[in-house]
Amino acid sequence: MRIRLIVAFIVVALLTAVAMAWVINLIVPWYPWLGHLVAAPRWLVHLLYSGPQPPKPRGGLPPIHVPTPPAALAFCLIMGGMLLAVIGGLAFAASRRVLRPVGRLAQAAQQMSDGDLSVRIEPKGHDELAQLTTTFNDMAAALEDKIDELQQMEARARQFAGDVSHELRTPLTAMTAVADILPGHPGLTGDAAAAAQLVSQEIRHLNRLVHDLIEISRFDSGTAQLVLDNTDVAAAVAGCQRARGWADVDTDIPAGMTMPLDRRRFDVILANLIGNALCHGSPPVTVQADIQSAAGGEQLALVVRDHGPGVPAEGLPHVFERFYKADTARSRSEDSGLGLAIAWENARLHGGHIEAANDPGGGARFTLWLPVRRTGPAVLPDDEPVTVTRS
Numbered sequence: 001m002r003i004r005l006i007v008a009f010i011v012v013a014l015l016t017a018v019a020m021a022w023v024i025n026l027i028v029p030w031y032p033w034l035g036h037l038v039a040a041p042r043w044l045v046h047l048l049y050s051g052p053q054p055p056k057p058r059g060g061l062p063p064i065h066v067p068t069p070p071a072a073l074a075f076c077l078i079m080g081g082m083l084l085a086v087i088g089g090l091a092f093a094a095s096r097r098v099l100r101p102v103g104r105l106a107q108a109a110q111q112m113s114d115g116d117l118s119v120r121i122e123p124k125g126h127d128e129l130a131q132l133t134t135t136f137n138d139m140a141a142a143l144e145d146k147i148d149e150l151q152q153m154e155a156r157a158r159q160f161a162g163d164v165s166h167e168l169r170t171p172l173t174a175m176t177a178v179a180d181i182l183p184g185h186p187g188l189t190g191d192a193a194a195a196a197q198l199v200s201q202e203i204r205h206l207n208r209l210v211h212d213l214i215e216i217s218r219f220d221s222g223t224a225q226l227v228l229d230n231t232d233v234a235a236a237v238a239g240c241q242r243a244r245g246w247a248d249v250d251t252d253i254p255a256g257m258t259m260p261l262d263r264r265r266f267d268v269i270l271a272n273l274i275g276n277a278l279c280h281g282s283p284p285v286t287v288q289a290d291i292q293s294a295a296g297g298e299q300l301a302l303v304v305r306d307h308g309p310g311v312p313a314e315g316l317p318h319v320f321e322r323f324y325k326a327d328t329a330r331s332r333s334e335d336s337g338l339g340l341a342i343a344w345e346n347a348r349l350h351g352g353h354i355e356a357a358n359d360p361g362g363g364a365r366f367t368l369w370l371p372v373r374r375t376g377p378a379v380l381p382d383d384e385p386v387t388v389t390r391s
Contacts, residue, residue, distance in 0.1 A: 009091030010084065017083065101129040105136060117144040166214065172207045179203045212338040216322065219345045226349060231261040233289055233300065240270040249274060253289040259300060259372050265346040272343040273304040273354075273366050281306025281363055291372060299352070302368040310358040319356045320344040 104121055111119040120140060123133040182188065182196035218224040234253040241249055270287075277285045289302040311319060318324045323337035340354075347354050352370035359365040 009094070010087050013083065013087040098129070101133060105133065108136065108140075112140060112143075117147060164213075168206075168210050169214070172203065172210055175203050176207055209338075212342060215342055216338060216345075219342075219349075224345070224349055226262040226265065228260040228262060230258050231263050231266060233257045233259065233261075233302070236261070236263065236266055237270055237287055237289070240267050240274065243267075244271065244275070246274060246278065248283055249278070249285045249287060251287045253287065257289065257291065257300075259370070261350065261370070262346075265349065269343045269346050269354075269368060270302075272339040273368065276340060277304050277306035277308075277364065277366070281308030283307065296371065298372040300368070300370040300372055302370075303365060304368075305359055305363055305365045307361075307363040310362065310364045311356060313358075316356055316358070320354065 101124070108119045108121050117140060120137050121133045123130040123137070179196075179200040183193065183200050185196070188196050215224075232255075234251070234255055234257060237251055237253055241247070241251075274285065274287065283306070285304070285306045287302070287304050289300060291298050292301045293299075315324075320340050320343075322341045344354050347368055347370065350370050352368065355367045355369070357365050357367070
């Protein structure tokens with residue numbers, strides 16, 4: 001920008017010089033009084049015509065003074081250089097005065113894009129740039145106020161969800177104990193037995209939802225923590241299957257693959273990924289794991305795949321969102337809609353992530369990436385259990 005302004009100044013000045021030369025050559029001979037306005041200083045005339053006197057021409061005419069070629073060339077070069085230097089200096093000063101406020105605005109805008117909403121610029125002067133700076137400050141202040149308001153509303157919403165979930169947990173525990181007895185009661189038959197079974201199922205579903213909301217509230221508040229311990233991946237997967245009675249899952253995991261993991265949270269990830277494949281996919285469901293090299297070091301790649309219809313293409317970017325369900329017809333089910341979101345949060349807490357895709361051979365494929373070596377000390381565990389659900 002600055003170079004373009006300087007070039008524009010120089011071009012305008014050179015065009016002005018050419019126009020002035022045309023005026024001197026075409027107009028001044030007919031109006032001699034104009035020549036006094038653009039007459040050269042006497043010292044410059046004396047310097048340029050200081051050579052020896054030329055011979056007097058015939059006819060009694062006065063001698064004609066002609067500058068020598070070296071003098072004429074030196075004059076042109078010196079004057080041209082001085083002209084370019086003056087024009088360049090003026091152009092640089094003018095462009096700097098114009099571009100400096102623009103540069104400050106660009107720097108402030110970059111700071112805002114990086115998250116610093118408190119940035120402000122002190123306006124200087126009363127021109128259009130000063131007005132632009134004032135408008136930018138007003139915009140930044142309004143944006144900061146709005147963001148603060150939204151953050152407060154979000155914090156209140158998270159606190160409300162956490163409080164409600166904790167308050168519901170105690171009565172739900174009592175209801176669950178009673179509901180588990182009702183379906184097998186000998187005095188309940190027919191419609192009464194079916195109603196008791198339905199109530200028991202709904203209470204268990206509500207209980208899972210409350211526990212998932214409590215876990216989500218920990219992630220939102222930043223209180224979720226890890227307890228790292230050397231964990232055998234194959235043993236963890238086998239234990240997850242055994243605890244939930246999943247016998248129809250094929251595994252291909254090398255024995256002896258150990259790495260620092262939070263065993264409880266790793267089990268949550270496995271249960272949600274495998275349970276999601278069993279619930280919404282088709283057999284066979286396979287679990288494979290190996291260690292792969294990446295730019296940041298070695299990583300565990302654990303792949304859970306089913307052979308069902310897969311995830312709709314438009315749903316892949318949203319499968320880890322809370323309460324998202326790819327099948328809109330599945331508006332009411334036993335799932336809380338938080339299982340994959342909890343799995344993703346636990347993977348992120350380990351420093352990894354989960355990728356969702358459709359396998360070219362059919363079915364959905366979820367890949368868990370976790371760093372093999374994790375820096376930093378282990379932290380204390382949570383004081384609340386987690387009920388794992390499928391999403």
